[in-house]
Amino acid sequence: MKSKKRTKRHMQHRKIRRTRIKKHAKSGKVRVIRIKDGRIPSGVPNFDCLVEGGFEKSSTNLIVGGAGSGKSIFATQFIMEGIELGENCLYVTFEEKKEQFYKNMLEFGWDLSKHERKGRLVFLEYTPEKVKNMLEEGGGAVESIIMKKKIKRVVIDSITSFELLFQDEFAKREAALSLFNMINNWGCTSLLTLEEENSNETKMASRALEFESDSIVLLYYIRKDGERERFLEILKMRGTEHSNKLYRFEMTKKGIVVDKKPARISARI
Numbered sequence: 334m335k336s337k338k339r340t341k342r343h344m345q346h347r348k349i350r351r352t353r354i355k356k357h358a359k360s361g362k363v364r365v366i367r368i369k370d371g372r373i374p375s376g377v378p379n380f381d382c383l384v385e386g387g388f389e390k391s392s393t394n395l396i397v398g399g400a401g402s403g404k405s406i407f408a409t410q411f412i413m414e415g416i417e418l419g420e421n422c423l424y425v426t427f428e429e430k431k432e433q434f435y436k437n438m439l440e441f442g443w444d445l446s447k448h449e450r451k452g453r454l455v456f457l458e459y460t461p462e463k464v465k466n467m468l469e470e471g472g473g474a475v476e477s478i479i480m481k482k483k484i485k486r487v488v489i490d491s492i493t494s495f496e497l498l499f500q501d502e503f504a505k506r507e508a509a510l511s512l513f514n515m516i517n518n519w520g521c522t523s524l525l526t527l528e529e530e531n532s533n534e535t536k537m538a539s540r541a542l543e544f545e546s547d548s549i550v551l552l553y554y555i556r557k558d559g560e561r562e563r564f565l566e567i568l569k570m571r572g573t574e575h576s577n578k579l580y581r582f583e584m585t586k587k588g589i590v591v592d593k594k595p596a597r598i599s600a601r602i
């Protein structure tokens with residue numbers, strides 16, 4: 334009886350939201366963030382309050398959107414947040430050339446080259462075949478980097494090219510499963526980007542990768558009254574009472590900033 338009570342109290346405690354004070358290193362500005370235990374802040378302003386404080390620790394998350402929708406920028410913000418919190422991070426890209434990517438990100442004030450020199454960031458330009466080999470080797474060089482450097486956050490940008498290596502849905506699902514299992518074993522919180530135009534629920538449901546992920550965030554870049562606007566939506570997040578509304582976001586000088594209030598949009602995306 335006593336232990337039951339204790340368990341119940343413990344459970345209640347786990348549900349209680351904590352508040353964390355975060356001080357910006359440069360400006361000294363203080364931010365108060367409400368978080369559920371074990372949550373990993375995304376680094377994207379106003380996103381975490383939509384998902385009870387951030388991504389779940391050690392979870393595998395998908396960021397889905399069309400070309401130019403902001404996936405790589407979202408992923409880099411996630412990495413920069415980790416670096417700011419003193420975590421070592423890994424960014425694996427199939428698509429971008431490192432030099433150009435670093436240059437683009439510097440526009441937002443994110444000096445990836447500096448963090449790489451300091452050993453906070455490991456940046457790998459990989460071919461999808463290399464990732465396939467990594468799977469066959471059961472982790473290989475990447476896994477030893479993760480262990481050696483005690484990597485906490487991983488980005489794989491993007492998983493689309495990896496998927497193209499496999500012919501049918503079954504092979505894709507098998508590969509996705511082993512990739513997800515491997516990432517889970519690493520114990521890192523990971524973010525995988527997936528390129529998909531006009532994502533919608535029906536289409537998503539048929540895809541192999543989405544089943545395995547702990548969360549799916551959709552990014553839209555849609556034309557409205559002659560100009561394009563950006564929106565974000567959380568399609569799923571396991572174990573989380575997440576918002577089911579659509580939020581506008583802007584690409585600012587500091588990257589993605591999500592509106593605090595849901596978008597007033599009547600059209601179906």
Ligand SMILES: Nc1ncnc2c1ncn2[C@@H]1O[C@H](COP(=O)(O)OP(=O)(O)O)[C@@H](O)[C@H]1O
Nearest residue numbers: 398399400401402403404405406407440441584
């Ligand atoms: N310095 C910048 N300032 C404002 N917006 C930018 C900047 N750099 C890129 N963008 C916007 O972000 C888009 C690219 O975002 P990105 O994350 O690379 O997209 P994705 O990875 O989804 O293809 C560009 O098409 C542009 O609209």
Ligand SMILES: [Mg+2]
Nearest residue numbers: 404405406490
């Ligand atoms: Mg990209």
